[in-house]
Amino acid sequence: MATSTKQATYAQNSLQGRVSLAETKLLDRIRQLVEIESPSDDKRAVDRCVDAVVEMAAELGGRVRRHRQRAFGDVLELRFGRTRRAEQKSAPVMLLGHLDTVWPLGTLRSVPFRVAKGRAWGPGVLDMKAGVAMGLTAIESLRQQDALRRPVIFLLNSDEEVGSTVSRGITEKLARECAAVFVLEPAQGPKGAYKTARKGVGGYTVRVTGVAAHAGVDFERGHSAIAELAWQLEKVRGFTELDRGLTVNAGVIRGGTRTNVIAAEAEAEIDVRIARAKDAERIDRRFRSLRVRDRGCVLHVEGGMNRPPMERSRGTVALFRRAATLAAQIGFELGEASTGGGSDGNFTTALGVPTLDGMGAVGEGAHASHESVVLESLIPRTALLAEMIRTT
Numbered sequence: 001m002a003t004s005t006k007q008a009t010y011a012q013n014s015l016q017g018r019v020s021l022a023e024t025k026l027l028d029r030i031r032q033l034v035e036i037e038s039p040s041d042d043k044r045a046v047d048r049c050v051d052a053v054v055e056m057a058a059e060l061g062g063r064v065r066r067h068r069q070r071a072f073g074d075v076l077e078l079r080f081g082r083t084r085r086a087e088q089k090s091a092p093v094m095l096l097g098h099l100d101t102v103w104p105l106g107t108l109r110s111v112p113f114r115v116a117k118g119r120a121w122g123p124g125v126l127d128m129k130a131g132v133a134m135g136l137t138a139i140e141s142l143r144q145q146d147a148l149r150r151p152v153i154f155l156l157n158s159d160e161e162v163g164s165t166v167s168r169g170i171t172e173k174l175a176r177e178c179a180a181v182f183v184l185e186p187a188q189g190p191k192g193a194y195k196t197a198r199k200g201v202g203g204y205t206v207r208v209t210g211v212a213a214h215a216g217v218d219f220e221r222g223h224s225a226i227a228e229l230a231w232q233l234e235k236v237r238g239f240t241e242l243d244r245g246l247t248v249n250a251g252v253i254r255g256g257t258r259t260n261v262i263a264a265e266a267e268a269e270i271d272v273r274i275a276r277a278k279d280a281e282r283i284d285r286r287f288r289s290l291r292v293r294d295r296g297c298v299l300h301v302e303g304g305m306n307r308p309p310m311e312r313s314r315g316t317v318a319l320f321r322r323a324a325t326l327a328a329q330i331g332f333e334l335g336e337a338s339t340g341g342g343s344d345g346n347f348t349t350a351l352g353v354p355t356l357d358g359m360g361a362v363g364e365g366a367h368a369s370h371e372s373v374v375l376e377s378l379i380p381r382t383a384l385l386a387e388m389i390r391t392t
C-alpha cells in the first residue's frame, strides 16, 4: 500500500513536472492551430495549417515528409526519435490525427478562439486541433526527459472529415510498420473515455428511373420513381438489426419535379453502420438484391463500406488496460467506450495493429457551434499520452 502510494506520487510528480513547463505552450499551440481555419475542401487553407505544424515539429527536431496532394491539403508525416536505421530495429509508435475541420472559412469571425469558463472554444478545437497540440506537447515532454526511446511517426491527414479517401493508403502503409497506433480524436463523453471500438461506416445510393407522365391526363402511362423509391426505402429500413449494431439510415432523399408530373427520377442516400466486419458482406448482399416492384422503373444501387469497423481486439484491450493503470497513477480514472462514429483508427485496427482511439481532448460540441475543450483535463491527458508512448 505504502509503496504503491509512493510510486503513484512519484509518477504524478514526475509526470506533472514533465509537462508543466509545456502547459502554456500547449494552449498556445491549440490557439495557433484553431486560428488557421482548415476546411477539408480548401487545399490552400489546410496547407497553411500543415505549414504551421511543420514549423512546430521542426522546433521539436521532427523530420518532415509531405505527401503532396492535389485535391486536399498535404498529408504530413513527422518522425521523431531515432534515426531511420535504428527504427528498423524497434517498431515505431504512430500518433494519428487530421488537420481538416468541418468548418468553412470565415467561421472564426463569428466563433473566434477564446478561453472562458474553464474551456477553450473555437471551430475545430475539439475535433481535433487540441489533439494535435497534445501530441506535439507529449513528444516535447518526452524529449525534455530524454525518454523518447521508441521512434514516433506522427501522421496528420487533411481529408478525414470527408472519408480519408486519399490518405487511407498512406495511413495503412505506415501503420503496418508500427507497434501501436494512438488516435488523437476527441475522447468519449464528459469523463473522457478512450475508445476501443468504433462502428464501420458505409454509404449507398439507391436511384430509381421511372417514366414521366402528366398526372392528370396520362396517369396510367407513368411509372413513378418516387412511389418505387418509397417502397424500396421501406425494405431498406428493415435491414437494420439493432442487436448486431447494424443500422441503416436513409438520410437524404430527392426526386420529382412538379406535383402534376409523375416523377421520372428519385434517389436516396443511405448511411450504413456495422459493428462487425463480417456484416459488410451481408449488408452489401442485401442492397444488391433489391429488385424493382414496378417493372416500368429501373433501379440502380451504388456504394459500399467506406471504413471497416474498429473491433475491440485483444491488442487494443491490452493498450487500454495499460492506459487505465497509468491514468490511475497520474490521478484520474480512465473509462473505456465504443462509438458509432468512424475514424482513421478503423483502418489501422482492421490491419491488426493495436489501436487506441479517443486519446485527444475532452470536450463537447464537435461539429457544432459550442465546440470546446475542457482545460483542466488537457495536461493530465497529455501526460498519459506521453506515458503511453514511453511505455510502448
Ligand SMILES: [Zn+2]
Binding pocket: 098, 127, 128, 160, 185, 186
Ligand atoms: Zn476528427
